[in-house]
Every structure is written in C-alpha cells, then in structure tokens.
Amino acid sequence: MKNSIARKLRQVPEGYGMVGVDPHKRRHAAVVMTQDFVVRSKFKFDNSREGFEGMLQRVKAEMARAGWRGLMFGLETGGHYWRNLAYFLDARGIPFRLISQFTLKRRREGKDLNRRKNDFHDAEVAAQLLSTGEFTDTRLPYDVYAELRAAYSAYRRLVKESGRLINLLKGLLDSLFPEFTQVFKDPAGKTAMSVFSCCPVPGVIAQMGEDDFIRTIRANHQGRLMRERLRHLHRLAQASIGIKEGTEAVSLEVSLVVERLSLTQRQIERLIKLMTRLVDATEEGPHLLSIPGVGYITVAGMLGELGSFKNYQNAKQLIKMAGSNPTEAESGGKRSKRTPMSKKGRPGLRYCGWIGVIPLLRHNMEFRAWARRLKERPVHAHPLKPREIIGAAVNKLLRLSFALVKKKAFYQMPKLAEVAG
Numbered sequence: 001m002k003n004s005i006a007r008k009l010r011q012v013p014e015g016y017g018m019v020g021v022d023p024h025k026r027r028h029a030a031v032v033m034t035q036d037f038v039v040r041s042k043f044k045f046d047n048s049r050e051g052f053e054g055m056l057q058r059v060k061a062e063m064a065r066a067g068w069r070g071l072m073f074g075l076e077t078g079g080h081y082w083r084n085l086a087y088f089l090d091a092r093g094i095p096f097r098l099i100s101q102f103t104l105k106r107r108r109e110g111k112d113l114n115r116r117k118n119d120f121h122d123a124e125v126a127a128q129l130l131s132t133g134e135f136t137d138t139r140l141p142y143d144v145y146a147e148l149r150a151a152y153s154a155y156r157r158l159v160k161e162s163g164r165l166i167n168l169l170k171g172l173l174d175s176l177f178p179e180f181t182q183v184f185k186d187p188a189g190k191t192a193m194s195v196f197s198c199c200p201v202p203g204v205i206a207q208m209g210e211d212d213f214i215r216t217i218r219a220n221h222q223g224r225l226m227r228e229r230l231r232h233l234h235r236l237a238q239a240s241i242g243i244k245e246g247t248e249a250v251s252l253e254v255s256l257v258v259e260r261l262s263l264t265q266r267q268i269e270r271l272i273k274l275m276t277r278l279v280d281a282t283e284e285g286p287h288l289l290s291i292p293g294v295g296y297i298t299v300a301g302m303l304g305e306l307g308s309f310k311n312y313q314n315a316k317q318l319i320k321m322a323g324s325n326p327t328e329a330e331s332g333g334k335r336s337k338r339t340p341m342s343k344k345g346r347p348g349l350r351y352c353g354w355i356g357v358i359p360l361l362r363h364n365m366e367f368r369a370w371a372r373r374l375k376e377r378p379v380h381a382h383p384l385k386p387r388e389i390i391g392a393a394v395n396k397l398l399r400l401s402f403a404l405v406k407k408k409a410f411y412q413m414p415k416l417a418e419v420a421g
Helices: 004-009 049-066 082-091 101-111 119-131 143-176 190-198 202-207 210-219 227-238 247-280 285-289 296-306 315-322 347-363 365-376 386-407 416-420
Strands: 016-022 027-033 039-046 070-076 096-099
Touching (some): 016 049, 027 049, 039 119, 049 082, 070 082, 070 119, 082 096, 143 247, 143 296, 190 210, 190 247, 202 227, 210 227, 247 285, 247 296, 285 386, 296 315, 296 347, 315 347, 315 386, 347 386, 365 386
Parallel strands (some): 016 070
Antiparallel strands (some): 016 027, 027 039
C-alpha cells in the first residue's frame, strides 16, 4: 500500500517556513512557524490586495531573519474566503496547500482538552498540519474548467430553487385547487403554467364554457396544447373542493410563484447552453459524450468538479474525489456486511454522478446488463440493492471516463454476446 503521508511530506521542502492562515470575510489570521512547531510571529491582515501584499512583505522579512529557503502556506478551507488568497499566491508561484476544516477541528480538540478556539490558534494548527503532511493536494481550476465549475454550481442552485418553488406551488394548490395535480402531475409543465397565468381559481374556470376555457389558454400558450387534459380539468373545476375564502390572495401568490418559476427555468436554459458550449471546448468532452446515456450536463458537472484529467494518475483518484469509494468498518474482529460510501469527497461530483448514471442504467445496454448481474448474483456473493447498484455505477462511470480520456478513445458498444455473458 502506498503511504500517502510520506508522499505529501516529500512535497514540503526542507528549510522552508510554514505559514498557517485562517481566512475570514474581512481580516485573515496568519501564524508563521518553523517546521518543528516554533512560532515566529502572528498577525492579521485585510482581505484586500493591499492586505495580501503587506502580508507577503511581512512573512518574507521573517524568512530573511530566520534564513529559510522559502515559504509554504497552509490555508484552512472553511467557507469560500480562502479562494482569493489562493489565486493570489498561485499567480506569484508561492506554494500552498489546503487544510480540511474537519481535520483541523479534530486536531485542535485533541490537542487542547479545554477546547480553546480563536483565529490565531486555528492558523497555528493549520501550519502544524502542513508540516506533518496532513493536507489536501491543491489544484486550482483555470480557463474553461473554472468556467464549468462556476456554471455547474449555479445550475445546481437554480435546480434546487426550481424544486423549492414547485413544492411551494403544490402546497398552494392543495387549498386552492386540490384536483389540479390529478390532471397535471408536473405543475411546472408548459400547459399547466399557461393555466396558472390565466385562471388558476377553479370557480373562474367553472363559470367559463369548455371551449371558451380552451381558447383562453390557447391565446397565451406557445407550443403544443394538451386539450384533453384541459377538458378534464374543466370538469373537475365544476365540483372542486378548493377553499373559497382568501382565494384572491392565494391566487395572487400562485401567480407570483409562477413568475419566479418561469424566470428560474429560463435561467436554467441559459446555463445549459453555456455549459454545452464550454464542454465542446474541452479536450475530454468528445470522449465522455461518446458514452450512450451521458449528456452535456453530466459531463459539465464531472469536468467542473474534477478539472482536467491530466491532473490524475489513476481512476481511483477520481472515485476518492467523489467520495463514492466503499469504506469498511471493523472492530474486535467483527466486520459490517455492507460497505457504504465514504462521502468524504466533493458532494457536487457525487450528486452529478448519481443523477448521471440513472439514465445511463436505463439506456446503455452494457451498464444495464452489468447492473442485472450484480442484482441477480447468488446470496453468498452478496447481491446488491438498487441504491448500491447506483453507487457502484458511479464508480464504473468514473473508471470508464478516465480510461477513455487517457487512451484518447471513444466508447464502443460491446457485442450483444459479450454483454449477455
């Protein structure tokens, strides 16, 4: 087994000074120490260019007094405030590594039983973890990969916002027009949205004739209109059990929610167009898109979270980055039957893989046959449950993606006999 700590310790040059930084919104805390944990100085600096330049002058002066060959920074990754400083250091060629806030907290609490907590103490622990090799290998995204990461993060937030608005809309319909979801299971559909924009109140629909109701919806609708469902909705409106008290206010809120939902959907479409263009500009995009069942959004999420595949030596690193690697639990000779995901990697990449393999298992013949074998294998071989199969498919997709990109090959569907075997 390879010793990752020894590999990381080789990244810390001898004779370098350690600078631990605890980033914050306005002022960062920094502690300068030797590799044997002797604190040389501690100070705070502003989260601005002037503050960064002043910090560099101060630590370089300390380096000259101590006779160090150079400096190495350890940045705690709590929140997003470390990113500006990281890009600042990277542009000047100054080495730095990221310190997990979880690791820092455990080290701080284990070292001080009185649970002492302040900014300088956190910066000091960050510098100590840097010296002992307990840091994260750091690669900042640039160019198209940085664009993809920002675009996919915005896409995830908008999808989450869209789901929240749809749930809010369903809650309002439960009191205003409970029968609506019997006809339109998806209230965010085009025909359903046209109904909301015209007449969401069942009493108003009931007063209109069936043909007049359809013509009213048709006048404000673009695209295919579901006439049969509209007729069914009109019949249900005649005997709706919707609450009539407060109808005007609730219907106004429905209209406001629909406007926000329409805006969110348009913004999602714009982001999808941007991600499509960015994926086409990457080296990995054509190889990943050659896999049947994998679309632009999945590829955009993978490249946005992983960056360039040139930064990785094997597929295990991708799986560990996603946090989808199985983890065993053993104590006193007793071992758990199941090995769940570690979930210690990037949740965005794990979410992207989980959502991406669902259509893959449905449309890709090879993946579908592979999943069937895992599900139907004998009891002594531990057949997998549906959710476990999805987790295994995420790892299989990452391994396949790495192989295609490294070999600069395109996916070829295996022969039917090979899949069946």
